[in-house]
Amino acid sequence: MSWWRVNRWGLILVLPLLAAALAAGSFRLVTLYLPWFASPGTHVEGAVTVTTDSSFVVYPDGEEYTARFTPLDIVPVSSAPDDAYLGDGSDLAAAPGARLWRLTTQVEADPAMSLVECRISLLGPDGTHYVAGLAQTTSDGSVVVPALSAGSCVPTGTPGPYSDLDGRVQPVEEGEERPATYTIDTYVAVPSTVVPDRVRVDMSMGGHWTVDTPGA
Numbered sequence: 001m002s003w004w005r006v007n008r009w010g011l012i013l014v015l016p017l018l019a020a021a022l023a024a025g026s027f028r029l030v031t032l033y034l035p036w037f038a039s040p041g042t043h044v045e046g047a048v049t050v051t052t053d054s055s056f057v058v059y060p061d062g063e064e065y066t067a068r069f070t071p072l073d074i075v076p077v078s079s080a081p082d083d084a085y086l087g088d089g090s091d092l093a094a095a096p097g098a099r100l101w102r103l104t105t106q107v108e109a110d111p112a113m114s115l116v117e118c119r120i121s122l123l124g125p126d127g128t129h130y131v132a133g134l135a136q137t138t139s140d141g142s143v144v145v146p147a148l149s150a151g152s153c154v155p156t157g158t159p160g161p162y163s164d165l166d167g168r169v170q171p172v173e174e175g176e177e178r179p180a181t182y183t184i185d186t187y188v189a190v191p192s193t194v195v196p197d198r199v200r201v202d203m204s205m206g207g208h209w210t211v212d213t214p215g216a
Contacts, residue, residue: 041208054203056167057114067109071199077102080187095135098189111177114161117204118153120186122196135189
């Protein structure tokens with residue numbers, strides 16, 4: 001007796017299970033993963049406001065916080081500090097064919113809210129997304145590698161709380177708390193013919209918000 005004849009009923013019973021598994025995987029893909037990467041984002045007026053629901057961070061008592069990002073100024077500049085990039089320590093310039101823009105954003109958030117996963121970037125009139133750290137060079141013309149902190153929404157020395165691998169928020173040491181209100185400068189290189197017209201704020205769950213640049 002052939003193997004197929006012996007096991008045919010087992011194979012028949014597996015088919016519904018396989019169909020159910022594929023359906024469950026498709027549901028998860030459509031409802032969970034695709035929105036992270038394909039979300040069109042939300043455009044707002046004046047300032048971006050995000051809540052703790054926009055990240056994976058778990059607070060010990062279910063605390064809810066809100067952060068507000070207000071673009072204050074955006075200007076073209078000749079160089080950027082090497083604070084957040086893996087260069088040679090010298091100021092950075094835009095790569096040939098690009099121009100650097102410095103965006104200054106005011107951030108208002110409870111110091112207990114974790115914002116280390118937040119990133120600020122720029123959009124062009126056609127919707128092209130420009131992130132901090134790309135198309136920048138050192139004094140000798142070498143292209144730098146953006147560090148993980150490129151485009152960060154938090155101050156370098158006082159980033160505030162972060163989360164562990166399980167998403168649980170970890171408090172900071174006393175005296176190292178993030179200010180409740182501060183400004184952050186984001187340096188982004190875009191093609192020299194492009195004038196960015198929107199600011200984009202991203203959080204870890206894939207949602208993002210856009211707001212017009214000052215004067216746009």
